[in-house]
Amino acid sequence: MTKTKFYYFNIRALGESxxxxxxxxxxxFEDHRVGMEEWKELKPKTVFGQLPILEMDGKQYAQSNAICRYLGRKHGLAGDTIEEDLIIDQNVDFLNDIRIKAAAVHYENDETVKAKKHEDFAKNVYPAMLNKLDEIIKQNNGHLALGKIPNLKEKYLSFKKLYDTVFFFPKIQDYVSKLPTPVYNF
Ligand SMILES: N[C@@H](CCC(=O)N[C@@H](CS)C(=O)NCC(=O)O)C(=O)O
Structure with missing residues (x-):
């Protein structure tokens, strides 16, 4: 039987989907949460020097979205046609565009630049992107996926619905109830 091990840091970010x-x-699967000491040793042995990594039968696979697409196909969650796959991919890639913006602020070390970026994106970038995402989730009746950006569930009812859709499943609730505390909430 295939032994599946998932390697990622003890955060949600790119690993949680x-x-x-x-x-x-x-x-x-084994939910292996890599600490910084282990990472130093593991990094040079990974495909791209980054996590997440999915390991099956001792073979490694990288890239979070590629792993998600593979799992979707493997378990019958992909589209019924290649055009449906294209729609799924376009929405996931759009979501990733939003994540990249938020990550650029989150990982900025210079506090002044960080504040400036946040102010700029909050005014000029997020509203249009988040309204579009809101529209997509509504059209898809509460489906898709979302990274963490503060207060979205309060501001957009559709985001709350999407969250409820995912966290409604008993297996997901069971998984969440056993989670270790992430090192930070991202
Ligand atoms: N495109 C990659 C990006 C992976 C990535 O940026 N991983 C970061 C953590 S979120 C990482 O491994 N950082 C540690 C390092 O580069 O040493 C994916 O989606 O899997």
Whole structure:
């Protein structure tokens, strides 16, 4: 039997959609949370020097979205046609565009630049992107995926619905109830 091990840091970020998919589909896996000491040793042995990594039968696979697409196909969650796959991919890529903006602020070390970037994006970037995402989730009846950006669930009812859709599943609730505390909430 295939032994599946998922390697990522003890944060949600790029790993959580893979963990949620593994949990939802019932695929048995080890949720391996890599600490900084282990990472120093592991990094040069990974495909791109980054996490997440999915390991199956001792073979490694990288890139969070590629892993999610693979898990979706493997467990019958992909589209019925290649055009449906294209729609899924376009929405995931759009979501990633928003994440990249938020990450640029989150990981900025210079506090002045960080504040400036946040002010700029909050005024000129997020509203249009988040309204579009709101529209997509509404059109898809509460489906898609979302990274963490503060207060979205309060501001956009559709985001709350999407969250409720995902966290409604008993297997996901069970997974969440056993989670270790992430090192930070991102
Ligand atoms: N495109 C990659 C990006 C992976 C990535 O940026 N990983 C970061 C953590 S979120 C990482 O491994 N950082 C540690 C390092 O580069 O040493 C993916 O989606 O999997």
């Amino acid at each position: 893979c963990r949620l998919l593994l949990t939802y589909t019932g695929e048995e």
